[in-house]
Amino acid sequence: METVIGKYNYWIYIALMMIGFYAMIAKRNLVKKIVGMNIFQTAIILFFISTAYKKDATIPILIKSQEVIDPAKYINPLPHVLMLTAIVVMVSTFGVALAVIMMLYKQYKTLDEDEIIEILRKKK
Amino acid sequence: MNLSEHSSILIVVIPLIASFVNIFLNFLQRKLCYPFFVLVLGICVALSIDILCQVINFGVLRYRLGGWMAPWGIEYVIDHLNAYLIVIVSSMSFIVAIYSKDSVKKEISKAKLPYFYSTYLLLATGLFGITVTGDIFNLYVFLEIASLSAYALVAIGEKRSVLASFHYIIMGTIGACFYLLGVGYIYIITGSLNISDLTRLLPSLYESKVTLTALAFFIVGIGIKIALFPLHRWLPDSYTFAPSAVSAFASATVTKVGIYVLIRISFTLFEPKFLIEMTPLSNILIWWSTIAIFFGSLIAIGQKDFKRTLSYILIAEIGYMVFGINIGNKEGFIGAVLHILNDSLMIGCLFMIAGGVFYRIGSRNIEDFNGLNRNMPITMAAFTIAALSMIGIPPTAGFFSKWYLIVGAVKAGYLVSAVILIFSSLVNALIFFRILEKIYFTKNENTPMYNFRELPISMMIPIVITALAILIIGLYSGEIISSVIKFSLPKGF
């Protein structure tokens, strides 16, 4: 029981990740694939953020008048910084993937992978 | 102020700044974009050689970014392995940059050329960044810069390249996500991101399940990025339909840098004994890469498209390198690291020749190579050298690395893998002798008489340089091993 209380947050994020991962490899619609990609990356971000949390701690913005600073009273800033970077990477990947999908749509007039492969096979 | 002590950072920052300046130049004077682009990559070659000399003379270079101490700030650590990789990446990017002048003009519209050069520079920046950094998260950031620009460079090729690029995006993102998950797992149990700090912290955590999972995720993530056999789906299409300059550059550098990351993760971040003795991972990877070599070679025989054949050969070559790293003795590791250089030259040269032939006759089909030596004697001579090296005929570079790999395999007792390595060489011989026969000896009546001359000079020079480099490196491979590679051996080899 203690394990469940201590670890359930990780499990939820892993479940989310796997939903995204499944969508990425199993769905045949291109947009659904990149939506899955987004879910996957967002779940990783949540996972990192949850590692930053400490019980009874507050956001890492210090008050200047304080003389002795207790690190246990502030949550860990490093994962937040890393995830700011990862969010930007996620947005950029999403933008590039959308651009590529739009090029595909212009060529084949469809967003379904099977149909695109069918068109390519007919051309041969 | 001494600039040479900053050369490890300048090699990343100069192409980065140049890619922004290229956007400005686009609006000021579009003609200057190309000379500026080549000049910058030339400077990078000079800097990389400077770094290599510094490492050989003074040992490991450390550079603290922002002046912060290592586990708190980001640190650059350059030892012999990095310096060697930087020289390979920078010189290949420079050579292909020269080559791209004429080849790209047919494939990309004029108004977009400055953006193409910017993206190319960003890809180079990403690769340099991956090679020099000593921080696992920083590595992820540069991995993404390199990947994003590679997706785009692939997508601007022929019509079918867009679908290939989409597959590349999906696979590449899965790889990057797995890598990031590995970083997260390592971070949770250690609290650090710096590679040298982690080397100190991790040995006490080898019993933990988290460490093993993290390593597995690192390996699968990088395995996707380097297209290790069952995860290779994105590579053949991408490199076949990409513009020829891009296929040459990407095939020569991207996968090699991936191999470098694999070496770093397995042998610097973790101790060699963790991968080789404490876990079955290295054994799995050996069989995995043997299968990669076998199937890569086997599929390559059946292809008609020359670039696609090369892509499958590249998959087999990646198998060679992963195999060499994991057999866990000196010869295998030396062979793998030497093969990074040789393979980068050979594959780069062959892809450039494929692009050159496509430039002239507009076809990549092997059947159309009949009698090309009458029209393009110099290119075909270069092709012969590269092909012989691919097969592994003694005076060329390819022989030496394959020799080391086979010796290492026999020493470690992996006889089946040694046989597969020889089999793969024979397959290469089959493929390339068939093409050579078409080029030199086929005098078919139906052969169309092409009426064109050699390639333009800007495409000619890079091909000749790489072909000569294959010969010269073959002669001096002993020197390279004794002055550089010997020092990059992991502890305990």
Place this chain on the structure above:
Amino acid sequence: MIRLYDDLIIQTVCRIMIPLIQLFAFYVIAHGHYSPGGGFQGGCILGASFILMVIAYDINWMKRRFSEKKNTLLMAFGVLIYALVGVLCILLGAEYLNYGILNKIIPTDSVKVRALGTLIIEIGVGITVMAVMVSIFLNLTTFGKHEKGEV
């Protein structure tokens, strides 16, 4: 996909809102040292204000105020500021991005100058993010034509 869509209420509200949104964006960028915020967040809000212009009015209305050339140049300029601050640190004799050395040219002590260096690069990041958001939005919604009307 972008059509002229005249709606008096939306246009009037946006005319009032857009300057306020931009002001708030500058606040978020500049106040990043003391509260949640910084270059990315502020840049995104600033970019959103331009995107709102396109949605509420049309693309030409927005391009008259903020042309494509300006946008592309700003995109490169913002991140160039960032990289050049680092090069400046090298030229002054410290490591790359070591803002502490900037007190050779800015007369404050070596700790406060770090906060100042942070502010400079946050501004650079903000400019880039704003321009990038607008650029990606325009390219995706108009299929790269940068014109109004059907695609």
Place this chain on the structure above:
Amino acid sequence: MKFFALIIVILTGAVLIYSTLDMPDWGDPNSPASLHVSPRYIEKTIEETATPNAVTSVLADYRGYDTLGETTVIFTAAVVCILLLRRFEDDKTL
């Protein structure tokens, strides 16, 4: 195909969940991540960078180089979108 994908996903998830058992609990103030590197960021941020917001000081100062990389990533995305999608007036080929 879908069944195969499901098996891969379940296996991956199982490995990930199995290894969480060795991780520190959620919100544990004594986990390695909150003891090793990060305390210095909180303790010294005012003293060393004059920035009370520790996230900003880590983002732009201690790990400022990562942020340069991330700005470059987003710049890359914009250049890539122009390269792939933009149709220029003086460009007849596409």
